[in-house]
Amino acid sequence: MSDHGPQPVVRQMPTEEARELLGLVRELIRREIEPEAAAGEEAGRFPRDLFRLLSESGLLGLPYDGEFGGGGQPYEVYLQILEELAAARLTVGLGVSVHSLSCHALAEFGTKEQRAEHLPAMLGGGLLGAYCLSEPASGSDAAAMTTRAVRDGDDWVINGTKAWITHGGVADFYTVLARTGAAGARGISAFLVPADTPGLSASAPERKMGMKGSPTAQIHFDDARVPDARRLGEEGQGFPIALAALDGGRLGIAACAIGVAQAALDEALAFTAGRRQFGRPLADFQGLRFMLADMATGIEAGRALYLSAARLRDAGLPYSRQAAMAKLFCTDTAMRVTTDAVQLMGGYGYTGDFPAERFMREAKVLQIVEGTNQIQRVVIARHLAGPESKG
Structure with a gap:
């Protein structure tokens, strides 16, 4: 039987600096986020000290100009980092996305004096x-x-x-x-x-x-x-300021959704590889293998969609339609994948002893925030067919 189980996500980082940044993030996740994630969520603890650490590490201002304390990273890099954080704990990944959204109006529409006065503390000074x-x-x-x-x-x-x-x-x-x-x-x-x-x-x-x-x-x-x-x-x-921020925010939610979906797939793969029924691993049964294949395909498609939209943004091209598509597809995918992960794990998936049920509960909100998925369909349709008729 071939080796199977969680496979590492290979990131397409455009620079050596970005690759080093990814290594820093993965080490921070392993050391600071993963050990506390399950217990912190169960207890409802907000990890304020962790956000201070993220700020000190330069991770709260990644897509913003280095002149005012930002990381100067392309959105393509920022979103992949966001996915990694969300896979470890959505409270952290979504929190970074919301913070970035909160900085957008000042960074893009503030005067130079306003940016110089406020942005350094917002991007790297410990503020949230x-x-x-x-x-x-x-x-x-x-x-x-x-x-x-x-x-x-x-x-x-x-x-x-x-x-x-x-x-x-x-x-x-x-x-x-x-x-x-x-x-x-x-x-x-x-x-x-x-x-x-x-x-x-x-x-x-x-x-x-x-x-x-x-x-x-x-x-x-x-x-x-x-x-x-x-x-x-x-x-x-x-209102235009808000809409401009939401385009980028929707890509943040898309990346977070793929992070949660990837975490759920990894959990399902590990469980089905280790759990034996009828004398062989669950992962040997074709019906379950097909479910895993569909889960992985949806995740890869969603990741490609949000990265494609990010590259448009980085190139200074319109990307509102693609942002809405990415948010819609990635969050719907996260809901399907997390639901399937629970199903694959049976009764174990429904208990709090495994993280699959938490992933499923978390995925639901991603279909709602930054504009419900019904609103995303309205946005996409307007780009395709024009505004709705008033008559």
Whole structure:
């Protein structure tokens, strides 16, 4: 019988620097993340010290300009690193993706003075970010947000509630989208709000199916006063800023999804190779072998899709459609693969003694965040066939 079991993922790193970075990340994962992952998730512990270590190691600013403390890495490299982190613990991989998303508005739309003042601490100074777009009554319909910022001299006074905020209550800063003008997409602006701003508070974390180590909470603004110097981009430019960030964020979620799927496949391969039934390993039975083959094929296809979109981004070419496709396909693949991993492991897969059931619970949220997969289909269809008819 041929040797089988988990196979190492071969990364296509474009430079020697990137290959060394991958080695650093894998060692950090082995030493700092994997030993605590299962227990940390079961206990709902947020690994704040680990994010400080990631910051010190230069892993919280990988895709950003080195001039302000970023890693200067292509998105193609950043996403492969993200996949590795998510495979070890999704709370960490998704957390890095959310932090990167939170830095985007400042890095791409802030003035040089704003970037010089704030980015070094955000990218490598130990700070952790959160991204405040969704609200209790406006998730997919982000243009319907009601959180409002009103100009008062040199300040803006923000009132409202943001919902489903990853790192809510533990972040050091929040990138906040708020209404500054009339209803609709054109009346929204972006702000960089410190967590210690008077009037900013967090609700108790949501009780979730998975990712219990990653706090998700509502953020409340009650006459929270923010200087105009912390407005990012032009007044009313917030919606395009948000959409630009979401394109990159969707690729981050796609990479995280493939990481979770790869971890589930590796677990299923190890289990079916070691578990014997009817006198031979489970992995010898054709029906199960075909399931493993389909799981691996979906993972490879998803990885190729998100990397292809990343290369478009790195080349400065449009990639919104491909980002939506990658997010859709990779997260649906993660759900299928993790479900199949549990099935392959039978009753053992359904218990907390093995990580397969955790992977399955975690995969579900990836079909929801950064725009549900139904919204991704809307985005893709608009690119293909144009906007929907109003008549």
